[in-house]
Amino acid sequence: MLWLLNQISQFAPISPEGQLALASVLVRKEVPKGYVLLEHGKICRHLYMLEKGFARGYYTQDGRDISLWFAFEGDILASYYSFVTLKPSYTTIEILEDSTIAGVSYDQLNELYRNYPEFNLIGRLMTEKYFIELEERTLSFQFQSASERYHQLIEKHPQLLQKASLGHIASFLGISQETLSRIRAKK
Amino acid sequence: MLWLLNQISQFAPISPEGQLALASVLVRKEVPKGYVLLEHGKICRHLYMLEKGFARGYYTQDGRDISLWFAFEGDILASYYSFVTLKPSYTTIEILEDSTIAGVSYDQLNELYRNYPEFNLIGRLMTEKYFIELEERTLSFQFQSASERYHQLIEKHPQLLQKASLGHIASFLGISQETLSRIRAKK
């Protein structure tokens, strides 16, 4: 429990009452490798943070799946889109390593927002953070070649090579697995 | 003034006091076509909304500029990245049609956030909205061909063809102008 409070209060300090209220609704779970946290087509009703482990989100298109993101420790596990709009998620969330997750349900979070407005500040700052990260990713598609995107990704997350398959990484970069293999081959 | 209050309160109702406070710090400006609202390298210290007119944000790379977004009425004009982090903006914001803009400065907005916490809710909801739009754009790069991206863009914003040059649109789609021209040629 403490861990998540700690993570969140890095965005903005939380009052003791807020901390208590959050702690009382927090859910903490151990989930095994292969577990599907959110299924395509279902509504995302929980906002989890990955305390320990590894996961990814992906779309399915014409039978093949395309990675949207990888989650490391401290990252959010949710379909923002579905969680915010309460519409069915396009994303499937798959646990890739035995993990510990902690989070709150949609209803509970909105209770928190209502009763402890300070959480709106945190919510805003976290959303801003993820917005900026996503912006960077969008720009990488617009500006960089596949090879540049790959090398930059590996530089930022060297662990990724141990944790995810090349197929997962290739689809994340928006290229075929063969192209990624060739990028890796040269130099 | 009323217009902007109206727009914003679509995200969440604002108390009369909040409305007054916002109104008292709002800036409203007429800016001519060609005006540069934010220069690359400068810190974005204002959050404007486009009341009327048309604008775009772009990066410059190797002498050529690449459109990041187009802004229609009701859209935000700012470099989120720079505004949130107070680091120099990579984006340049250019007014493409005589426009009316309305907004607040960084300091004033943070005063509002501090004195009227309800604005954090609005800030969060607006950021969420833009996050989801950006997510869609990112996916389009990962999933769709240039041709699909083009047709979808035009379907969503038919006015764009009247307002922006093909060069601007091509760079927004992440392709060369010649490729866009050829996409348009076939059917």
Next chain:
DNA sequence: GAGTTTTTTTGACAAAAGTCAAAATCGAAA
């Protein structure tokens, strides 16, 4: 450790997109 399954790499070819240069078209100004 042999055999099976999955992942990764390689080869051959096709399709998509980029580049450079020139031509055609469009629009505003004289």
Next chain:
DNA sequence: TTTCGATTTTGACTTTTGTCAAAAAAACTC
């Protein structure tokens, strides 16, 4: 209207990436 300048299109060619199939390598199971 004519002209100048910018935008858009077209042509020829190159580079990048995709696809399908097969081979090689790695990981897993018994």
